[in-house]
Amino acid sequence: xxxxxxxxxxxxxxxxxDWIRIFAFFVLIFYHTGMYxxxxxxxVKSPHASDTLEPFMMLSGPWRLALLxxxxxxxxxxxxxxxxxxxxxRQRSVRLLLPLLFGMLVIVxxxxxxxxxxxxxxxGSYADFMRLYINGYHGxxxxxxxLRLPTWNHLWFVAYLWTYTLLLAALAKLTPAARQERAxxxxxxxxxxxxxxxxxxxxxxxxxxxxVDGYPAxxxxxxxxxxxxxxxPLFLLGATLATQRSFWAGLExxxxxxLGLALSGWAALMIYYSIPEALAATPEVQAxxxxxxxxxxxxxxxxxxxxxxxxxxxxxxxxxxxxxxTQAVFPVYIVHQTLIVSMAHGLKPVRLxxxxxxxxxxxxxxxxxxxxxxxVRRVALxxxxxxxxxxxxxxxxxxxxxxxxxxxxxxxxxxxxxxNGNGNGNGSMASQANGARAA
Numbered sequence: 001x002x003x004x005x006x007x008x009x010x011x012x013x014x015x016x017x018d019w020i021r022i023f024a025f026f027v028l029i030f031y032h033t034g035m036y037x038x039x040x041x042x043x044v045k046s047p048h049a050s051d052t053l054e055p056f057m058m059l060s061g062p063w064r065l066a067l068l069x070x071x072x073x074x075x076x077x078x079x080x081x082x083x084x085x086x087x088x089x090r091q092r093s094v095r096l097l098l099p100l101l102f103g104m105l106v107i108v109x110x111x112x113x114x115x116x117x118x119x120x121x122x123x124g125s126y127a128d129f130m131r132l133y134i135n136g137y138h139g140x141x142x143x144x145x146x147l148r149l150p151t152w153n154h155l156w157f158v159a160y161l162w163t164y165t166l167l168l169a170a171l172a173k174l175t176p177a178a179r180q181e182r183a184x185x186x187x188x189x190x191x192x193x194x195x196x197x198x199x200x201x202x203x204x205x206x207x208x209x210x211x212v213d214g215y216p217a218x219x220x221x222x223x224x225x226x227x228x229x230x231x232x233p234l235f236l237l238g239a240t241l242a243t244q245r246s247f248w249a250g251l252e253x254x255x256x257x258x259l260g261l262a263l264s265g266w267a268a269l270m271i272y273y274s275i276p277e278a279l280a281a282t283p284e285v286q287a288x289x290x291x292x293x294x295x296x297x298x299x300x301x302x303x304x305x306x307x308x309x310x311x312x313x314x315x316x317x318x319x320x321x322x323x324x325x326t327q328a329v330f331p332v333y334i335v336h337q338t339l340i341v342s343m344a345h346g347l348k349p350v351r352l353x354x355x356x357x358x359x360x361x362x363x364x365x366x367x368x369x370x371x372x373x374x375x376v377r378r379v380a381l382x383x384x385x386x387x388x389x390x391x392x393x394x395x396x397x398x399x400x401x402x403x404x405x406x407x408x409x410x411x412x413x414x415x416x417x418x419x420n421g422n423g424n425g426n427g428s429m430a431s432q433a434n435g436a437r438a439a
Contacts, residue, residue, distance in 0.1 A: 014248070015322060016315035017071050020307055022325045024068060025332060027060055032154075032337055033361045036344045037354060043115040043153075043341050043428060048354040055270050062296060063262075063303040065157070066204075069231040070304060072161055073238025076168055081243075085173045089166065095387055096162040102385040103155045103334055109133050110338050111153050112428075114345040116140045119429055145429040153428070154337040156219040160228075163221065164235045171236075180240075187237075188244035196250045197258060197302055200237070204230060205297035209290070230300075248312050255309025258302040265299035268292065272439060292439035330387035331376050332369040339365045 034053050035042045080088055113129045116122040119142055122129070132139075133149045140147040152159055172180070191199060207229035215225040241247045251258075272292050279285055343361055352360065376382045383390055 013318070014074070014316070015318050016308075016311035017074060018322055018326045019315040020311045021068070021071055022322070022329060023307075023311075024064060025325075025329045027064065028333070029336060029340075029362055029365055031057060031060060031064075032340050033358055033365070036340065036361070037358065041428065043111050044118050044345050044348075046344070046354060046357075047348070054273075058269065058273075059266060060303075063300045063307075066230060066234050066300055067304045067307060068157070069161075069164070069235045070238040070308075072164075073168070073235040073240075074242040075238075076165060076235075077239040077242035080168075080172050080239075085169050088172075089169045092162065092165045092169075094384065095389070096158050096165070098384050099330070099334055099387040100152060100155055100158045100162070103158075104150050104152050107334055107338050108151060108153045108155060111341045112140075112147060112149065112151060114341055115428065116147065118345065140429065142429045147429050151428075155334070156221070159221055160219075160231060164232055167232070168236070168239055181243075184240045184242075184244050187240055188247040188250075191241075191247060192250055196247070196254055197261065197305060200234075200305075201298045201301040203233060204300050205294045207233075208293050208297050212293070234304075248308065251305050251309040252312040253309070255306050255313065258305035258309060261302040262299050262306055265295045265302065268295050269299065269439060289439060296439045327377070327388065327392075328370065328373045331373045334386055335372050336365055336369050339368055 034057050036044065037046050037049055037052075038054050038057060039049055039051050040054070076088075076092075079091075083091070109130060110126075112133065113122075113126055116129070120140055122140070124132075137149050138146050140149075175183075207226065211226035211229050215223065217227050218224045219227070269292065272288065275285060340361055343364055344357075347357060347360070350357075372386075376386045377388060377392065380390055
């Protein structure tokens with residue numbers, strides 16, 4: 001006998017999306033620690049950097065941010081059902097722009113400071129560097145790549161989310177609620193059966209074929225057209241289908257095939273990326289490039305479908321841990337990368353074995369990040385600077401409503417043709433890696 005999918009009752013909070021966002025945060029800590037040890041461009045690099053961890057990094061690389069934009073779209077839709085469009089825009093602007101500006105002025109600069117020390121042997125003090133940073137100095141250059149200051153580095157996701165929020169608000173203002181509901185129901189009917197995997201993957205593949213060569217990822221907002229062609233449609237997809245219970249149940253039913261497609265596609269990509277450079281440049285191998293681009297898009301969406309499907313099946317429950325972590329993830333997101341970069345730079349002279357060093361970086365990042373959370377949540381003036389409401393709401397927001405808590409809001413590193421190099425909104429001197437064989 002087959003058990004029926006667990007479908008949340010109307011109005012019930014979609015707890016599984018909170019848990020998925022929390023899960024993505026823990027992946028983020030490991031991912032950005034891993035960035036120190038792989039060959040992809042990043043702010044600081046370990047002397048032990050190699051390609052050993054890169055296949056494991058690619059297990060989440062193609063889809064983590066796409067998943068977060070989908071969830072943010074869901075969160076935004078639930079919020080729009082509770083408040084007017086104008087209030088929605090004002091609330092999102094405060095909750096996103098204040099942390100973004102604070103982060104660019106206070107949190108992010110140490111990343112660039114340690115980067116110029118390591119890559120350019122900069123000898124000025126931090127105060128000297130901050131004077132250059134505030135004045136928009138663009139003279140830190142290496143191998144044709146220049147560090148553009150000031151920068152948002154890993155906080156680029158916040159800028160994108162705010163932009164997409166404004167676009168969604170404009171659409172909501174122009175579209176009657178009844179028409180929005182009909183559009184969601186029609187889309188949910190379309191995305192049923194095999195189409196729940198095939199159609200979104202086809203849209204992502206079309207974006208990749210059309211734009212990835214001409215507009216590789218920059219995270220600079222104004223010229224990042226390939227990323228916009230991926231992230232904004234997924235954000236809208238989440239917003240449109242937020243209340244369509246049949247869609248989420250359909251992902252649950254498709255979870256095992258989606259997982260199989262994601263893992264099989266990852267294996268194919270790993271084979272392709274492992275081909276020696278001389279062989280990769282041959283016409284025979286290059287002929288497979290369009291196929292692998294389609295595989296990449298399939299991995300993107302099937303992994304999202306699998307994560308949401310398994311989450312819908314097993315994570316539709318509440319707990320004190322969920323309520324705490326749902327509020328904590330945004331402050332942790334804001335500080336985590338600066339902690340990793342600063343501690344990695346500081347530990348380098350100790351010459352720890354890489355496995356021990358990596359474990360220490362993860363543990364210290366978690367410990368210090370949550371210590372920051374405990375301070376921030378108790379100080380009213382700090383809460384808005386870290387994306388928290390001025391007063392604590394104890395996690396009783398509507399389903400997925402913490403749209404400003406993008407747990408995995410960063411992929412500062414190579415995703416083999418998607419986000420080669422640092423991708424920090426022109427906030428790094430990381431070189432573009434291996435674009436000729438990018439799938």
